[in-house]
Amino acid sequence: MSGMVVLIGVAVVVVLLVAWVIGTFNGLVRRRNQVRNAWSQIDVQLQRRHDLIPNLVETVKGFAAHERGVLETVTAARARAVAAGGPAERAEAENALTGALRSLFAVSEAYPTLTSNPSFLSLQEELASSESKVAYARQYYNDAVTSYNNAIGTFPAVMLAGVLGFQGAEHFETRGDERDAVRVQF
Numbered sequence: 001m002s003g004m005v006v007l008i009g010v011a012v013v014v015v016l017l018v019a020w021v022i023g024t025f026n027g028l029v030r031r032r033n034q035v036r037n038a039w040s041q042i043d044v045q046l047q048r049r050h051d052l053i054p055n056l057v058e059t060v061k062g063f064a065a066h067e068r069g070v071l072e073t074v075t076a077a078r079a080r081a082v083a084a085g086g087p088a089e090r091a092e093a094e095n096a097l098t099g100a101l102r103s104l105f106a107v108s109e110a111y112p113t114l115t116s117n118p119s120f121l122s123l124q125e126e127l128a129s130s131e132s133k134v135a136y137a138r139q140y141y142n143d144a145v146t147s148y149n150n151a152i153g154t155f156p157a158v159m160l161a162g163v164l165g166f167q168g169a170e171h172f173e174t175r176g177d178e179r180d181a182v183r184v185q186f
Helices: 002-063 068-083 087-108 118-153
Strands: none
Touching: 002 068, 002 087, 002 118, 068 087, 087 118
8 A cells, every 4th residue: 555655656746747847848938939929020120110211211312312321321231230130130230220320310400301301201200100119129029038038047947948949049139329219300
C-alpha cells in the first residue's frame, strides 16, 4: 500500500510538472506572438508614413524647386527607412528620416504660398496623424517586448525559455532629440 502511495505521489508530481511546462510554453508563445503582432503594427504605421512622404516631397518641389538637396535627403532617408530590417536598424533609419523631415519643414517655412497650400496643409495633417500613430505603435511594441522579456527572464520560466528556443526581443528606441515627433504645424 505504501508503494502505491509513493507511485501516486510521483505520478501527481509528474502531471503537475508537465502541466507547468505546457502552461509556461503556451504563455511564452502568446507573448512572443504579441511582440510579433506589435512589430507588424509599427510596420503598418511606418509604411503609412513612408507613403505620405513622396506626395509631400512633390508638393514642396513645386514651390521650392531650388531646395533640391533637402528634397533628395528626404527621399534617400525614406528609401533607407523602407529597406531597414530589425528594430535597431529600423529605429536608426527612422531617426534619420525624422531629421530629414525636420529639415524639409524648416525649408518650407521660407515659402508662405507653400505653407498655405491646401495640399501641403492636408499632407501636414496626415503626417502629424501618422506620427501619433507611430508613437502609439512603438509604445505598444515596447510594452509587449518588456512583458515578453520579463516572462523569459524570470524564474522559473527562465529554466525553460532557453531550452525551448525563446530569445529576448529588441526594443524600438530613439535617441536624443529624435524622441520628439516631427513638428508639422506652422
